[in-house]
Amino acid sequence: QVQLVESGGGLVQAGGSLRLSCAASGRTFSSYAMGWFRQAPWKEREFVAAIRWSGISTYYLDSVKGRFTISRDNAKNTVYLQMNSLKPEDTAVYYCAAPRIGRDGLLHEISQYEYWGQGTQVTVSS
16 A cells, blocks of 8 residues: 655746655655646646656656656655746646556556545646
8 A cells, every 4th residue: 555645735926836745655665656647627637747766767748848847755755746937727736646566667647556645736826
């Protein structure tokens, strides 16, 4: 079992920055990939970013490339999403997700993830 707890959301003006954190339970954090997804009102949940267990390889939704950075600290069992140059269309509930323990890769499909956090609200005002 993996439990995920996100933090760092809030209200920010367009052009601003936020850093989301996701703390994972357990001692096997470094053995699996991690991802971030988001869901805006009346829209389906969509992939935002993924990172392999090593932290070396990352993958992004096209619309956030160059603005968002996913990273991880395996010693702290934490994955981060640094969001810069935020736009109103980035407004959503952001979720971190983990696949089954031991699974690695740049996973970008909802079905590839088994564990989800409760979500943190990000609101970008224009």
